[in-house]
Amino acid sequence: MRLSTAFLLAFVSIMYGYSLPLEAESKRGNLASKQLDVMDRKLTVIRGAQEEQQRKLITMDFKLNQVLSKMIHLTHAKPAKEELSFNLSMALDKWQSSSNKLEQQINKLQISLERRNEHDKQLEKHSQQLELLSEDAKLEIANGKESKYVQPAKADCFELDVEQRVDGVYKFLEPELNERQRDINERYCAFATDGSAWTVIQRRRTNWKQKEENFHRNWDEYRTGFGDLSNDFWFGNEFIHKIVYRDDYILRIELQDHNGIEAWIEYGLFRLDSESYNYQLVIGKLNENSTTSDALTYHNRMDFTTYDHRYDDTTIDNDNGNDNGWWSVAKSNLNGHSILWHNEYSLNASRMLIRPLNINPLLIATDDSYDEDTSLV
Structure with missing residues (x-):
């Protein structure tokens, strides 16, 4: 248990x-x-x-x-x-x-306005001078001649006021008379182009209301000049020589045919030697804008001749009056029996004008524009 x-x-x-x-x-x-x-x-x-x-x-x-x-x-x-x-x-x-440009333009306008005011004063002064024409001038107007304007402070046509632009006979400085009592300082001035005036050294018109001037003259008459500056005339070889020997001059020739058609031609240099050299012609280059062909270059370096004073062996055509004063007998003779250009083209009117090649702008006023062509009558 x-x-x-x-x-x-x-x-x-x-x-x-x-x-x-x-x-x-x-x-x-x-x-x-x-x-x-x-x-x-x-x-x-x-x-x-x-x-x-x-x-x-x-x-x-x-x-x-x-x-x-x-x-x-x-x-x-x-x-x-x-x-x-x-x-x-x-x-x-x-x-x-x-x-800046606008400012410059304003300044120019101001200067232009000042010049315009000064110009108005000059016009008023010039108007007063014109009112004081001499009795001789008034008499010339009454007789149908162009008046003579006295400009004792000026020496040549190119010094005239370019804004006034009055063609006519002007008396410059003091009288300087030759043996025929013609005055070198009394000249016909023409505003033929833009810029300053030209001195007319020859004017000739056919079928004119005035009696035609006789251009069949001897050596002495062509040397001293003849005709009326208000009508047809030759200014005089000695006067022409004294004017152009001082400076380089331009030659302008204006022509008009019988239909009223006008043409012009210019040479860049024009000289006339003294009587000792028989008033030998010297011309320069042709202006390419000229409206007629050249008929004077052929006469370059030729002596001036008249029916009683010749230095070449050309044959004189007395019947046609081609022995009238000119630089030999050849392509042209505006002083012949008829007004010849190219020796076969007879014209109704002619005019020869001279002006300095280089002009001092301080001596003259300025001008904006002017037509190239101008009437011969």
Whole structure:
């Protein structure tokens, strides 16, 4: 009995001892399961945090790309801004230049206004002078002749006021008379072109209301001059020589045919030697804008001849009056029996005019414009 009881107690002890490790193991398993759950939750939290961080990184990358795109746009737009700045600078410079030009124009207008005021004063003075014409001049007007204007302070036609532009007979300086009582300082002045006036040294018209002047004259008459300056005349070789030897002069010839058609021709140089050299002709280059062909160059370096004074061997055609005063007998003779140009072209009127090649602008006033052509009658 005691043995059974002991055996039973031993069995119970063994079983109890065996159950304790199982219980402990079960507890450890439960603890590990709980730890796994905790770790799983932490991993879940970590994954969520990682995903959130990933989203933030994506957002930051997008914003960074936007910033970079704007930077690239601004970088590319810089040249355009520089070009705009350059254009603005150019526009400013142009405006400044226009402003300077406008200021210059204003100054010129002011100067022009001052000159105009001065010119008005001169016109008033000139008008008063014209009212004081001499009795001789008034008589000449009554007789159908052109009036004579007195200009004692001037020496030549080119010094006349270019804005007044009055053709006519002018008396300059003091009288200087030759043996035929002709005055070298009394001249017919014509504003034939723009600029200053010309001195007329020959004028001849056929079929004119006045009696035609006789151009069939001897050497002395061509030397001293003949005719009326208000009508037809030859100014005189000696007078012409004294005028042109002082400076270089231009020669202008104006022609009119019987139909009233006018033409002109100019030579860049005109000289007349002294009587010792037979008033030899010297002319220069032809003006290319002339409206008629050349018929005088042939006479260059030729002596002046008349029917009683010749220095060449040419045949004189007395029937046609070609022995009238001219530089030999050849291509032209505006003083012949008829007015000849090219020796076969008979004209109705002619006029020879001279003017200095270089004119001192301080001696004359200025003028803006004037027609090239002018009437011969």
